[in-house]
Amino acid sequence: MNKLLYQFFTEDHHRVEGFLNKATAIPGQIDENYYHQFRVGLLKHIKMEEKILFPAAQKANNNEPIPLAAKLRLDHGALTALMVVPPTDDLIKVIRYVLEKHDLLEEEAGGMYDLCEGLTQHQTHEILEELNKATEVPVQAHNKADYVLDVAKRTLQRAGFDYDQILQQLKQK
Ligand SMILES: [Fe+2]
Numbered sequence: 534m535n536k537l538l539y540q541f542f543t544e545d546h547h548r549v550e551g552f553l554n555k556a557t558a559i560p561g562q563i564d565e566n567y568y569h570q571f572r573v574g575l576l577k578h579i580k581m582e583e584k585i586l587f588p589a590a591q592k593a594n595n596n597e598p599i600p601l602a603a604k605l606r607l608d609h610g611a612l613t614a615l616m617v618v619p620p621t622d623d624l625i626k627v628i629r630y631v632l633e634k635h636d637l638l639e640e641e642a643g644g645m646y647d648l649c650e651g652l653t654q655h656q657t658h659e660i661l662e663e664l665n666k667a668t669e670v671p672v673q674a675h676n677k678a679d680y681v682l683d684v685a686k687r688t689l690q691r692a693g694f695d696y697d698q699i700l701q702q703l704k705q706k
């Protein structure tokens with residue numbers, strides 16, 4: 534089996550993570566430009582999975598949903614909600630935590646990318662072509678209202694994550 538889709542998406546994970554690393558390179562400071570590029574990159578990545586990769590895999594699977602896709606979509610919803618909250622050190626810790634778990638479910642052996650790659654092995658080049666044509670998603674301005682963090686916390690809960698517990702757990706390390 535070729536691994537072109539796996540490579541495409543894994544490299545994109547690293548590209549997006551690279552922006553977050555640059556945004557937080559100086560402790561106690563968040564570089565707005567790099568953080569903006571991180572948000573743009575992550576939202577486009579999610580769009581490429583939800584609009585191109587996952588539907589192509591489901592179609593190739595006789596239109597049967599791939600079971601893991603439901604959980605990954607919940608994670609995408611949570612990450613998208615987190616992108617609206619003005620960034621703080623705590624917020625970024627939670628984003629990193631969720632992204633790490635999420636990317637592993639996609640990248641690990643037998644994970645989502647392997648499943649998608651296997652199902653769509655005769656359409657790899659068409660899918661890559663579509664991916665290369667994908668456009669960016671308009672990024673919303675940060676919303677400073679308090680309820681925005683509460684909304685993000687609730688979408689995290691739906692995906693099986695607890696914002697405050699994650700932070701506590703990280704502090705104990
Ligand atoms: Fe994803």
Ligand SMILES: [Fe+2]
Binds near residue numbers: 546578639
């Ligand atoms: Fe991904």
